[in-house]
Amino acid sequence: MPRLSNRRSVEEDDEGFYVSMSDMLTGLLFIFIILLVYYAVQFRQTTQEMTGANTARAELLKELQRRLLKQDINVQIDTDTGVLRLPDAILFDEGRSDLSEAGKEKVAKLADVLVAVLPCYTDYARLDTPCTAKRSQYRIDALFVEGHSDVRPLNRGGRDVNVELSAERAINTFRELRQRQRALDSLKTKVGTRDRQRLVPILSVSGYGGTRPTLGHEGASQEDYRANRRIDLRFLMATPDASRFASMLL
The missing domain is CATH 3.30.1330.60 (OmpA-like domain)
Structure with missing residues (x-):
């Protein structure tokens, strides 16, 4: 019985580790998506400013x-x-x-x-x-x-x-x-x-x-x-x- 109990404890620890890693990777992916959207918006605004300047010059x-x-x-x-x-x-x-x-x-x-x-x-x-x-x-x-x-x-x-x-x-x-x-x-x-x-x-x-x-x-x-x-x-x-x-x- 003690041996079986130890095996279950190890398995539960492994499952907890993988769940934590999964949560962390999901969080990192979420942060990456937010940053990507932010820079995409900034790039679009900058491009619009440059295009607008050329139109104004014309x-x-x-x-x-x-x-x-x-x-x-x-x-x-x-x-x-x-x-x-x-x-x-x-x-x-x-x-x-x-x-x-x-x-x-x-x-x-x-x-x-x-x-x-x-x-x-x-x-x-x-x-x-x-x-x-x-x-x-x-x-x-x-x-x-x-x-x-x-x-x-x-x-x-x-x-x-x-x-x-x-x-x-x-x-x-x-x-x-x-x-x-x-x-x-x-x-x-x-x-x-x-x-x-x-x-x-x-x-x-x-x-x-x-x-x-x-x-x-x-x-x-x-x-x-x-x-x-x-x-x-x-x-x-x-x-x-x-x-x-x-x-x-x-």
């Missing part, structure tokens, strides 16, 4: 194009890359980096349109530059005034100066915009993390020479050359805080 570009067309300035827009494009012929004489008189008039009109619309997409603007379009919940992170040239070498003193020419044109356009509308300097965006943020101007400038031809104009025809000599306004939208992505992975 609406911004279309609004700028519409207003400029009313000012007899026909510009091209690329909603996929966030670019508003001005052919160099409407701004500069051939081989020159300073704006023509007609170019200055067009830049002045461009500045007026920008200062009317961009406050709707920035974190900060002067009180005397209110939003005159539909206010957006999405924000511009940066606006680059980009200079581009074609790939044909432009020699000065025996060296190719295409990059210098494109940069000078971008800088001169940038300066003219700011001179015509000082309020553009007040358009700012927030940078940093949620805990530490500061306001910085959205306007910036860059020059690329012939290193970034427009899509579909990578060739060497006169049409390709004309398409690649340009000033681009490139709009970058603020995206979800990178720390949010990091926290999702930890």
